[in-house]
Amino acid sequence: MTDGLTIGQAAAFVGVTIKTVRHYHRLGLVAEPERDGSGYRRYRSDELYRLVQVRTLAAAGVPLAEVGDLLDADPTTFAATLDDVHDQLTERIEDLTARRDRLHRLDHGDRALLPDRACAVLERLVELGFGPDYVAAQREALVLALALVPAIFDSFLARLEHSLDDPESVELTKRGWDARTWDPDDPRIEELASTLADKLLTQRALLAMPTGFEDQSDAASRYAMVNHHREDRSPSIARLNTLVEANLRAAGVTVPSQ
Amino acid sequence: MTDGLTIGQAAAFVGVTIKTVRHYHRLGLVAEPERDGSGYRRYRSDELYRLVQVRTLAAAGVPLAEVGDLLDADPTTFAATLDDVHDQLTERIEDLTARRDRLHRLDHGDRALLPDRACAVLERLVELGFGPDYVAAQREALVLALALVPAIFDSFLARLEHSLDDPESVELTKRGWDARTWDPDDPRIEELASTLADKLLTQRALLAMPTGFEDQSDAASRYAMVNHHREDRSPSIARLNTLVEANLRAAGVTVPSQ
């Protein structure tokens, strides 16, 4: 015949922490019990019962904000609310599962941020004798393209694959990469730009924008951002790109700028 | 040849909000870009690239606190960390799924906080003519028992089921419930207590504590808390219980007290 349990005992009995019990009091989910002469809370079975109800619902994933209404609701509302919570939990589970799957796909070394097909292209670059710096630059460009212009990522990749099948293109690309160390005023840059533009014009079909992409309002800026990535690290490359674009425009090709 | 994107453009390009970009800056995940004359941040492709990296990992469920180290780590560490994150995500998914399943079991009207077998017993009470108040009191007692003394919940339930099979027990129980409206000094209470105790003693086997339960240090208090639930609402019932317990003790049965 005691006058009730202390908060520590009550918490232990229903399997929560003291802090949690006080939290429920503050949220109004469990009424404050009587206090004894020292100001200690003293719990009777009524409060214990309520505590068990709250803990059971909370453990089942019902947000505390809804537990109070739920326990005071009629059975129909009760069931409907539980259905809601059930659906929300399902949604969160599916979201987390999707994240985990994405993570799983990222989980194998180099294919960190890119799909398999893009990784294969990067490996071909290594086999073809491109240096690690060039491969790294291409990787960055591909990551950027995938994120900024996913709609044309595949055609971007196709153009790259196609040019790697052509030894002449490979040679020109290597020479273009070498240009990064040249002086920006080196006359070889203009010559190289002209050759590169001619080469590109032989594959005119590949230069066309995929349908459905042009009408995206900022498509051009996004595309330009990918094309000019890392350009600021080498003024010679920047000049080379500018000249190639000018040549292409002169030949009637639409090249996004700005 | 612009001097970079504003924060709103950069955020839109990589598919996050402005707030998120600034959040990444504050966490040191993406370096602050140069500012223009007005103090606006101006993003170049370098920062965009980094932003894409961070967003990709974050979207895959990597905690932001680990993203920074991850992007600066060697491939081995990279893979190991991703594995860790993968496992943590799996754990959270399993936890949420367990909650959802618990919720699903709670989701059917009356079987809110109790297993099916207990709900069946409550329905039998209704069929046997017990009033809603009595049924509600029994439900509370069962919920409390399930939470406080799960180890003996089954035997608790078995005792209840067994007594419902015996019409004489049912009659006595109804009479005990009627006692709640009597005066606490009514002499019929003593008489009823004696009859009830006799009845209980004919089922002595059911009174024994299940093995493995006695040695739990606070088992007795927990058990008493269930037994005396709601007693404070009727002094007559309290007196009846006390007398029954005294009778049982006199007959050599160990009854938890305090």
Next chain:
DNA sequence: CTGCGGCCTTGACCCGAGGTCAAGGTCAAC
């Protein structure tokens, strides 16, 4: 009678990943 350890009280701040609000500066267009 005093100290010690263990329980209780309140209050304030912390986590993650940003969202929201407020007050003010900047820019381009009308």
Next chain:
DNA sequence: GTTGACCTTGACCTCGGGTCAAGGCCGCAG
């Protein structure tokens, strides 16, 4: 010159509690 869209910083909010701090209450030991 004014409007509306954008930018800046800063402070406070989420959810379910955990952790820390300063102090009161209790029983037991010397």
